[in-house]
Amino acid sequence: MNLNISAAAPAPRVVVIDDTDDLRQLLSLALTRGGFEIVAEAGDGRAGIETVREHRPDVVLLDLAMPVMDGIEALPAIRRLVPTAKIIVLSGFGAQQMSARAVAVGADGYVQKGAPLPSILDYVRTVCDAPAGRSGRTLGVVPAAGAVSSDRVEPAAEVDPGERPAGGNEALALAPLGIMELADEPLFRILTVNAVAQRLLGSARPGSPLAVSAPELASMVSYHRLDADASFEVELEGGRALATLRRTGRSVLVYLDSAREDVGVLRRAISTAAQQVRGPVAVLSAIAETLAADDGTDPTRRSADRDSWVGAVVRQTRALDCITADLLTAAQIQRGTLRVEVVDVDAGAVARRVAAEHDRSVDTGSATGAPHGVVVTVEDGRTVRADPARLAQVLRTLLSNALQHGGDPVELRVRMDDQHPDRVVLDVVDHGPGVAADLVERVFTEFTRGKEGASGGTGLGLYIVRSLVRAMGGDATCGTAAGGGAVFSLHLPTAPAA
Known part of the structure; x- marks a missing residue:
């Protein structure tokens, strides 16, 4: 046969x-x-x-x-x-x-x-x-270039009158240009500075000499201080801007227009956000398709997969929320409309709550089954002055970065500031490769990423971290952990003793 x-x-x-x-x-x-x-x-x-x-x-x-x-x-x-x-x-x-x-x-x-x-x-x-x-x-999943069907732009949302700053010069605070008033003296001490100018200069504070935060601008102001009308371009920490000088009786007014740079910022934001949003959307779409295609003939398989899919939906929805929060916050910083509501906050409680959101010690969605978690240590239980929602946003960014780019274990420590006893420090420490030496000085600037095109967010996260912490009266720093990983530290003022 x-x-x-x-x-x-x-x-x-x-x-x-x-x-x-x-x-x-x-x-x-x-x-x-x-x-x-x-x-x-x-x-x-x-x-x-x-x-x-x-x-x-x-x-x-x-x-x-x-x-x-x-x-x-x-x-x-x-x-x-x-x-x-x-x-x-x-x-x-x-x-x-x-x-x-x-x-x-x-x-x-x-x-x-x-x-x-x-x-x-x-x-x-x-x-x-x-x-x-x-x-x-x-x-692909998008039409070819040129297939855009509408150029409609939504109008900007109006500012809620209840959110406007009380007292002071409201026009200065909400101006779309950077505005500074300088003392007409050799040091050019900063008398007033609005939010847009602070963004462009990085660390400008009333009372400090202009040269501390913007040496190139200080040099140009000194050169043109006697001119009746002077305009020039200058490179600042927040990008290139057109500076225009005007004199008053006792001071020098400086107007900073970064409109051209802001167009580039917007384009980069659109590009990076589009890429980052597409990943979570792809996962959520795939889950929906998988559920729709499941005919229910294998209930064992369906039950085994359900928890995994639910966990994936939660994580990817959270990722989308973080991306949109970054974009909205960055837009507020750019426009000078960022607001924080500073109150007395239990930093340890916020740290534990945010760490619990990132606890994947029982991983239901990882194909590798690798455990991920955050170890929280509270050494200083004093309350701090902060916006609790903004503090949670900052910690989410730092923990997400540590879990994605660093090595286990990731630690979140709440401790006393060794240099400033009136401050509490929240350290996020990982055991990964650390931050390259050439990036440490600029890691908090917009669109700074470890490698061009590398995965890991819009390039706005750490810029927003520092901006938010400074708006709450503190500061954010980057360093190297004892074991060689990265350590990002939030320095926040403590609440006054009762």
Whole structure:
């Protein structure tokens, strides 16, 4: 008897490399149900290279924007390790921006995050079926450039009269330009300074010499102090601005217009925010599609997955909330309308509450099952003067950064300030690679990121941290922990003794 039975082709073996645990899990679930075998996962490019070296997969899904080593850097090494594998890159960037670059360094295809899971699955199959050496089309989620259908701009929200500053010069406080009044003397002491000027100068305080916060501007003011009408461009901590001088009887008025720089700031904010929003949206969309496609025939699987999906929804919704909070706060800082409500606050209680939000010691969403948590130590129980909601926002930013870019364990300490006994310090300490020496001095400036295009937020988080803490009468600093990781410290004034 002649049995002509051909063995079924083995399932293609896949490695998924992406720094978002929830997205890795959903991609792995979709691919597994679609007939692929997930052999391993990794959360950054360097770990991805070692994972590919160990497992030699047939297919690699590779995120482009990741910490430690991004996908563009890792891609050539992965291609050398598995020359016949199909490598498909994932990114929040538009396909027109990144696909050509990815293909040029060895990718076989490009998927823009946010595409429906069934479409991604079909696309992976198409790329796998394509002849060797031929790249697949890109899979995007947005229309081609030029397809914008509306240029409508919403009007700016009006300021609530109840939120306007009491007393003082309200016109000065709400002016869209930076305005300073300087004493007409060699030191040019700052007499008054509005919020926009403070943003541009960084650390300008009434009573301090202008040269302390803006030496270039102080030099130019000195040069033009006797001119009847002088205008010049100057580089400040918050960006380049056009400075215009006017004299009064006893002082010098300085107007700072950063409108041109603000256009660049807006463009960068739109670009980085669009990329960061797309990741959580992609995860939430994938969860919705997975739930809709589940026919309920396997109740065991459905029950096992439910807690994981709920945890993913909570985390990604929180990520979206943080992004929008960053953008709204940055806009308030830019316009000079940032407000804080300073009251007596139990810093230890806020620290414990925010740390509990980041507790993943029982991880329901990580495909690796790696524990993440925050160790809280309260050495100083004094109350501080702060805005509790803003303090929580600041701690969320610092803890998210530490958990994403640092190493376990992450510590949150509340202690007395060694240099200023009337202050309490909240330290966020990680055990990762630390902050590079060339970044320490500018890590709190807008759009400063460890690596161009690296994953990890809008580039506004630490800028907002310092701005908020200074608005509450304190300061934020960055340093190196004893074990070599990063330590970010919030120095807050204590509440007066009763």
